[in-house]
Amino acid sequence: MKTLLMAMLCALLTTPFALAQTRNVQDILQTQRALIEESSRRTIGPAIDALADSGLPAIPRVLETWQAKEMWQRAADGLFFAGEETADGLYRLIDFDTGAPVGTYPRSELTQLKPNSGIRALIATALVRFQLTDPDPAKRSAALDSLGRDPEAGLLEPLRASVAAETDPALRARKERMERLMTIAHGASPAERIAAIESLSGDLGVDFRATLNPILATRRTVIGATDPPPANVAATLSPGGEELGVTAAYDLLVAEGRAPALVTKEARDAALTAHIRDGEVGGLPVAALSSETARDTAYDALVVAGLAEPRVGPQDVAEALAGHRFLDVYADPDPDVTAAAAAALGASQTRVAVGQAVDLGLDALSLASIYFLAAIGLAITFGVMGVINMAHGEFIMMGAYTGFVVQQFVTNHTASILLAVPLAFAVTFAAGVALERLVIRWLYHRPLETLLATFGVSIALQQLAKNIFGTQARPLTAPGWLDGAWVINDVVAISYIRIAIFALALLFLGLFLFIMNRTRLGLETRAVTQNPRMAASMGINPDRVNMLTFGLGSGIAGIAGVVIGLFAKVTSEMGGDYIVQSFMTVVVGGVGNIWGTLAGATMIGGFQKGVEWLNPSNTLAAQTYMIVFIIIFIQFRPRGIIALKGRAAGD
Amino acid sequence: MSTLLEVSGVTVSFDGFRAINNLSFQIGEAELRAVIGPNGAGKTTFMDIVTGKTRPDSGHVLYGERSASLIGMSEAKIAQAGIGRKFQKPTVFEDQTVQANLLMALRKPRGPLAVLLYRPSPADLARVAELADEIGLGDQLERPSGELSHGQKQWLEIGMLLAQDPRLLLVDEPAAGMTPAEREKTTAILVEAARTRAVVVVEHDMEFVRRLNCKVTVLHEGAVLAEGSLDHVTRNQDVIDVYLGR
Amino acid sequence: MHRSFIARHPSVLVFLALLALFTLAVTVLSEGFGVGVISTSFVKTLGKTLCLCLVAVAMDLIWGYAGILSLGHFAFFGLGGYMIGMWLMFERTRHIVEGALADAALPPTPEEIEAAIGNQVFGVVGSSDLPLIWSFADSLAIQLALVVLVPGLLALVFGWLAFRARVTGVYLSILTQAMTLGLALYLFQNASGLRGNNGLSGLQNLPGVTAPQSEVSLWFFWASALALALGYLLSAWLVSGKFGSVIRGIRDNEARVRFLGYSVEHYKLAIFTLTACIAGIAGALYYPQAGIINPAEIAPIASIYLAVWVAIGGRGRLYGAVIGTAFVSLLSSWFTGGQAPDLTVAGYRVAWVDWWLVLLGLSFVAVTLYAPRGIAGGLERLAGRRKDTAS
Structure with missing residues (x-):
């Protein structure tokens, strides 16, 4: 260099x-x-x-x-x-x-x-x-970045001059785009600028919209009723409408010196306080001034006595407003340019809205994948076996902590995650088997008791995790190649980790279908859940099958824990965040049907994202509305989206 | 004899399987009727439809002199209209006394408020004692019904049905698991009950049906296969085919 | 009628007598009106425990008797607390504001007072306007009515939807848990108009009352004891008659009750709503003693603890619910309050603060597995055995 x-x-x-x-x-x-x-x-x-x-x-x-x-x-x-x-x-x-x-x-x-x-x-x-003409491409690129931040008018000509000699195709494209954008802002003639605007019309780039916005920026102004209007008026406003309230309009008049200021309550009270004589002001005893009307009366008395400025009444305000016109005026004086800019921005915004809808859809899909991942273990233990396990969320937590512990020993993030997944499965599989052997098997066909006992387990596990790992959130770091996002354009982008979760959700769906429909264990599980006695008489050991199936569902929860830990903080209470949603997913989808769980996850994820989109500042509200929605949904489909009918459904 | 219950053209299917197929059935005011049929003939589903548990896909279920449609009415409303049902398994409230069981079944206002303010009158207690005598539990009134024998529970359940004072009684396999002596008593109770009301008995046991000595309806694949006296239907070739297999 | 009811259920009389004795003993030993053996803060703990016992009685009604494992009753409890808390906070702030404005040159207008209260109460969530739901916060009578009406109405609407759809068993439990979660999340928002996660505070100060806390705590203690007595009496009366027969029937075999001609949904709705109202009253007495209420109180785990207390005490027996709640919640506050001495096991120091919940969780599993009738069931078995040996 x-x-x-x-x-x-x-x-x-x-x-x-x-x-x-x-x-x-x-x-x-x-x-x-x-x-x-x-x-x-x-x-x-x-x-x-x-x-x-x-x-x-x-x-x-x-x-x-x-x-x-x-x-x-x-x-x-x-x-x-x-x-x-x-x-x-x-x-x-x-x-x-x-x-x-x-x-x-x-x-x-x-x-x-x-x-x-x-x-x-x-x-x-x-x-x-x-x-811009530096032989080093990196410097040329940096120059363009600098131009993007501060597109000064004087640089338009040097930029134009540099385009022809540019050899790097990517930089040449950037220069050409920058030339268009700068022409929009600083072009010599309106025709040139309009041509530049129209050449980019509908473009999705943030830079394009950022270039148009200052052109379309308006300034609110007020003129006398008979004054000639300034150039390029965007809109004429009537005070009291949606755009301009009466108070705001009058404030504008006051600010421009076209009307006397209102006497504020503070000013009124200050005047009253200043003129208290012998416990009286404006002919009223001070003690009587405990209402707005009394204070107004006293103030008016002061005005009559010449001790205070007269109040501006509603009548005065109306007259002042009637005597003026309120305008929004474009910063750019050329109407043709602003019209073209507005049209181009409109076209862009339509495409942006489509892009945002796509983006929202992708967001909803990834949220649905998360719910699905959290719920799929439950789809096995609850959906297939009918066992209510309120400690399911804690199994997710155990999986996540397993990942955290592995990362303490294995520093390569890719290797640690690859190691954590089978290890988390092993840990939660063992925990599941232990839970089934020690507690659940004594409580088959007593679902409420199972619910209670597993609550106890959940409380104990949560506190145990707190004792071991402390209360602060532990990070689980994703491998570097999962960082970043797949940027489709300036509006639509999806992070690689969400794509990975989506792929994992699909993988697990496939795995579930394979295990349930194509393996011996799946066949035996279905046999045992449908008719344990018949299954036993055919040489199937129901105890063993129940144990393994429950272990499998728990193990999958552990893997889900590792995945969830990658984007959410690992805490001892994280299980509680997923348990209700997971159950809702299974119940809304229809118990005992994996496609139902998928549909439930999609619906809940979609609904939640939809509400967040309508009310973006408040994700808590989205969850509240989601629960209300589920309660109402159950009115219409008590057995879930995909319901088993008839005797098979049981009562 | 006027018709109390008329079921006509009723069809129900579960996931494509037709449990009841264009079934028609009638019963009069004070009649004893046995319904028989092989497994899966639709006997229980038929009861489910009449008592409002299952809603048919098509057809009519009309009841009473005014021929009110039962379809769409809740189970409780149908029960209040005078249709009582006894389940296959004896279902009494095991941790409550025989007396409490019978008092609960007694024909009285069923609304929560009325029930809350209800105190048994001497007449009610006398009626309960009378019913208990009828089902042979006169000296067991204070016992928790969970302690009763299987047969006694079946009777208590029948007693509860009688306490409801229904106009139509649906009884599902009342004799299952009973000793011969208990069966005889059950037969007597049912025959006695059928003097003043309609009674439909679903039963597997031919011997028991024979003892009831009443008209028999044979169900098969969700439809009526034959109807008439027991001797008449047992001579029917279709019925023989169904029972013995072709 | 009541005399015969008491006569038929002597255990109710025993319970009421014990409760009266306990109340008297605490009063005599208290700092406020007695010899000062029991500290004011412990009087408050005991008073709060009585309120928890009351909500546990409600929980026993809905779960032990009607068989509906509701995980929403602590939400109703919290709502009751919020309703009374609104009045306490509003009126107390009004007193403070009026005191502060008394020195102003001009006597304050109602608008100024309201604005100042709004500022005081909602400054913490960056707002100064009183939300619409605070319209009646200045009226004790209306807020007291809301203590019953708000939980009752929520229970009525939720119950109507859930029971109508014939959601039963564990599904209903999960649905009630979802309702609780939804409510807690809603209250966590500043937009809920109840100060978001700050909750309502300073509730231990009765507006316009200058009596010391040592006395006020006793007033609330008495009120809690009275409420528990009345609640217990009502519940015992409710379950003793035919209504009790029907709801126990629903618990044991819902379909059978339906075929007997009872509208099961109406009964469930009635008992669900009634118990929600009782829970609301219990909450309204609890939170002035606790001094603060915030949405974390309503989190689903609280309702789960309620179920744990009732289960350990022995469900299906009203006194079981009371015993379990008093026992476990007092033990909890002893262990988690750091008063219990730490144990040393094999060189490892076991801090009860850390391990109490593990123990509670596991003992709950043990109770579910081995002693489904809880403490009360154990007591009854003991009493039964003694009777057997005596005769």
């Missing part, structure tokens, strides 16, 4: 340059010396402009040096040089014009120029025109 610059400088130096003969950098710097030394963001502008406009070939190097705080001033004569520290703690100064070293000096004989961040930003803007 540095050698490249030096080479450039040498090349420039050997080229005879007409302008360089007459003026050099040091001259300009000396001319602007006072401003440079003052180093204030407010006053530095002319100094930077003088440098940038000089056309001298060394200017980019000067500006970069200055920006990097490597410009030094020699105390003896006030000349400016580029400086670099040598090995022995001295500073070697280099002349800007010749590129030749002028000697080494101790620090005490030099002053470093330290431009503040505001000045550095101004320098960066000044540098843009040089950087």
Whole structure:
């Protein structure tokens, strides 16, 4: 990098340059010396402009040096040089014009120029025109970034000039887009600007919308009833309507000096307080002033006595409003430009709305996947076996903590997650089997008792986790390749982790269907749940099948815990956040049917996202509404979306 | 004899399986009727329809002199209209006394408020004692019904049905699991009950049906296969085919 | 009629006599009116325990007798607390505000007072307007009515929807849990108009009362004892007659009761709503003694603890619910309050604060498995055995 610059400088130096003969950098710097030394963001502008406009070939190097705080001033004569520290703690100064070293000096004989961040930003803007044609693509890209932040009018021409010579296709596309955007903002003629607007009409980019918005910005103003209207009026407002309330309209009149200010309650009360004489004011005893009307009466008495400004009554307000017109005026004076901008923005917004709907759909889908993942273990233990396990949420928590513990030992995140998944399954499978053996098997066909006993287990497990891991949230870190998001356009994006969860949900659905319909265990499970005695007589051991099935459902909860831990905080109470939702998912979907669980998860996820979209500030409300919705939903489909009918459903 | 219950053209299916297929059935004011049929003939479903537990897909169920439709009425309303039902398994309230069981069944206002303020009058207690005597539990009034024998529970349940004073009694396999002596007593109770009201007995046991000595309806695949005296239907070739298998 | 009822149920009389004795003993030993052996804070703990016993009696009615495991009754309890809390907070703030404005040059207008109260009460959630639901907060009579009406109405609407759809058993439990969760989440929002997660506070101060807390605590203790006595009496009367027969019948065999001609849904709705009202009253007495109520109190876990208390005490027996609640909740506050000495097991120091809930959870599992009748069932078996040996 540095050698490249030096080479450039040498090349420039050997080229005879007409302008360089007459003026050099040091001259300009000396001319602007006072401003440079003052180093204030407010006053530095002319100094930077003088440098940038000089056309001298060394200017980019000067500006970069200055920006990097490597410009030094020699105390003896006030000349400016580029400086670099040598090995022995001295500073070697280099002349800007010749590129030749002028000697080494101790620090005490030099002053470093330290431009503040505001000045550095101004320098960066000044540098843009040089950087746009810089041979380094990274610098050209940075220049475009800088332009994006601050598209200054003066840079339009340099940008246009740089487009033709651009060799990098991606940068060329960016330059062309930037040229269009800057033409919209700073184009010389309305026709040129309108053409630029129309060429991008309907574009989804945030930059495009950000360019249009200032053009369409309006200023609210008021004129007399007979005054001629200003150019490019956006709308005429009538006070008292939705857009402009009576009070706001009158405040506008007061602000513009077109009407006397209202006497506020505070002003009224202050006037009353100031004129209390012998416990009386305005002919009323102070004690009687405990109502608005009494205070108004007393104040009016003061007005009559000439002690206070008269109040502005509703009549006065109405008259003042009637005598004026209230307008919203576009900042841009050209109606054709604003019309084109409004049309283009409208087209963009329509497409943005579609994009947002898609984005919302994706959001809902990923939430549904999470619910589905949390509920699928329950679909086995509750849906298939009919066992209510209120400790299911705690199994999810155990899985998540297993992941956390694994990450304490295995630092590679990919490896740790790959290890955590089977380990979490093993841990919660074992826990499930233990729970089934010790508690649940004594309580088959007594669902309420099962519910109670597993509540006890849930309370104990939660507190146990709190004792072991403490109350603070523990992080579970996702592998790096799951960071980031798949950005489809400026509106629609979906994070990789959500895609992974969605894929996992599908995988688990497949796994569930495979186990239940294609394996011996699935067949035996179905046999045992439908008719345990018959199954037993056919040589199936119901005890073993129940144990394994329950373990399987619990194990899946553990895996779900690892996955949930990746995007939510792992706490001892996390199980409680999922248990109600999981049960709702299974119940709403229809007990005993995995497709029902899928439908339930989709519906609940979709509904919740829908409510959040309508009321984005309040995710708690979304959950409340969801529960109300479920209660009402059950009125119409008491057995869930996909209901088993007839005797098989049992009563 | 006027018709008390008329079921006509009723069809019910569960997931495509037709449990009841265009069934028609009638019973008069004071009549004893036995309904027989192989497993899955639709006997229990038929009772479910009449008592309001299952709603038919099509057809009519008309009841009483005014031929009111029972379809769409709640179970409780149908019971209040005078249709009593006894389940296959004896279902009495085991942790309550025989007396409490009978008092609960006694024909009285059923609303929560009326029940809350209800105190048994001497007449009510006398009626309960009389019923208990009828079912042979006169000296067991204060016993928790959970302690009764299987047969006694069946009788208590029949007693509760009688306490309801229904006009139509549906009895599902009353003799299941009873000793011969108990069966005889059950037969007597049912025959006695049928003097003043309609009684429909669903039963597997041919011997028991024979002892009831009444008209028999044979159900098969959700429809009436034959109807008449027991001897008449047992000679019917279709019935023989169904029972013995073709 | 009542005399015969008491005569037929001597255990009710015993319970009432014991409760009266207990109330008297606490009063005599208290700081406020007695010798000062029992601290004021412990009087409050005992008073709160009586309120918990009352809601447990309601829970026993709905669960032990009617067989509906409601996980929503602590939500009704909390609602009762919120309703009385609104009045307490509003009126107390009004007293403070009026005191502060008394020195102003002009006597305050009603609008100024209301604005100042709004500022005081809702400043914490960044608002200054009194929400519409506070319209009646200045009227004790109306708020007292709401203590019963709000939980009752919620129970009526929820119960009507749930029972009508014939949601039963565990499904109903889960649905009530969802209702509780929904309510708690709703109250957590600032927009609920009940100060979001800050809840209502300062409820121990009765507006316009200058008596010391040592006396006020006793007033509430007496009121709680009276409410428990009346609630117990009502519940005992309710379950002793035919109504009790019917709801126990519903618990044991719902379909059978239906075929006897009883509208099961109406009975369930009646008992659900009634117990919700009792829970509301219990809550309205509890929270002025606790001093603060916030949505965390209503979280589903609270209703689960309620079920745990009743189960450990022995459901289906009213005194069981009272014993279980008093026993477990007092033990809980002893253990979690840090008063219990730590144990040292094999060199590991066991802090009860940490391990009490583990113990409670596991003992609950044990009770469910091995002693489904709870403490009361055990007592009855003991009494039965003694009777057997005596005869």
